[in-house]
Amino acid sequence: MTITPETVAFAIMSVLVLGGGLGVVSSRNLIHAALYLALTLFGVAGLYALFEAPFLAAVQVLVYLGAIAVLVTITIMVTRRLMGITENVNRQWPVAALIAVLAAAILGFVVISQFAGVYPTQAVPPDTIERMGQSFASHQGFLLPFEVASVLLLAAMIGAIVVARD
């Protein structure tokens, strides 16, 4: 295996994602957990950029870092007594650990059995954005799911405005 700039970048991003994920579940301070989550999400954005999906990377940063991580952090900050929890003992931890290990094993099995040794056979086309736009707007593509999601988001936004008006 040769070391290319891509492998180095992949290694850095993987460390960010995995280390951040570990930090999320292991830190006692909830704010720190939220910040580790932001780090993980940033690493995922980096992976998308590395896999030549710049649109997905930008949306990941915009939505997950700019909105969801901020939302989670603010929610933790404004929730009373959430910050003061010192005892983090949960009696159900063996069950949770078992489920987590099982889920990881299943996901790992699926990924390795299906995609191990599979590499992309052709280069990424240069006009990915145009293709994506066309598949969103054509009825052979994803017109219906796209419109349904748009209407849902619009309804949520109008709902927020209505709530704010009262």
Added chain:
Amino acid sequence: MADVLASLADIYTTIGNLLTRLFVDVLGASPELASGIIKFLGAGLLATSVLLILVFNIWFERKVMARIQDRIGPNRVGPWGIFQTVADLAKLFTKEIIIPDGADLVPFMIAPVISVMSVVLIWAVVPFAPTLIGTDLNIGALYFVAVSSLGVVSILLAGWSSNNKYALLGAFRGVAMLVSYEVPFVLALLVPVILSGSMRMGDIVRAQSIPFLVVMPVAALIFWIASVAEVGRQPFDVIEGESEIVSGYHIEYSGFAFAMFYAAEWAHGFTVCALMTVLFLGGWRGPGAEQIPTLGIVYFLGKTFLVYFFQVWTRAILPRMRIDHILSFSWKFLVPLSLVLLVLSVLADKLGQLYIPGYAVAGSFVDLLPRTALLLVVTLIVGGLAALWVAGLGRRERRRQEAALSVASIEGRAAQQAR
């Protein structure tokens, strides 16, 4: 001679070629390595010049504001006080960084870095001239929205990790404002993207044979208001309100850490002017800029400084708005207005393409005239109706308050007479 002139006309490409030749022929690097080194140098140069131009901008802003307020402004260090900022920077750099007790050290020190990063990264997609752009990403417009949203994270981090209630309050209301204004910001940004049919910043500039400011003045205004709010300048400077929350989210920062927040804020102020120039004023376009790319940066900087002057002007003359007024202005006025504007203009554009002969969506100044006229009419009707609606709301509110006032004064007089 003609060769020299031609190479001077596109000085950016010439310098790039010269550097490539220097690395490949003289120093014996491979072409890939040479292009990598040049990209690295270019990124460093760009980021440095963004921060260096601040030295001038801060002086410019202080001087203009002083003149508007009938003062002289900086006048001690150098001619017209032009080196005042250098002296201020030297002072800031020598100050100690004080870390308060109970501060969360790592987030506390990372916050200023993210704040500068989120601004400087935007410049990677700003086209200075036809042949001078950091990287012409095919998602340029989305990219700068994404990286500038990192600024919110830095404010939240700074406010929380300082372990100071004023910092936290400032961060909360600042984040509430920034998140609210991101919606009209993006909706107004969609207008140039749709009109030019591309998110590539270079294409957006190339599509503006007629600047989008003329085609869609109301969208430009919404974009401008939202971007001033994103920067957090007057009248939207609730992130730091000296009279209310001391200094806002960066109250506990000192020395170089404070200088980074300060630099990020002022650089952001200049950056939104550059974005306004690129998206609505035609970027580097101007007489002869197509043939002589070297001229592009002159037009670009000229327009950007014009917009910057306008920003300083509004900053100097407007008072601070109340936070609830700011938020309702965004959610109850700017967001609905920009949604209506977006939908109607897209509809009008499509109908125009179908039914109006000679309707072109790209081309020269003359080709674009029918489209400009149609969209301008739509924009002005929507904007005019919105203005009338707001004026009506204001009149009703004033009548209500006057009625309440007169009832109160009558009651007061009656009570006095009874006594």
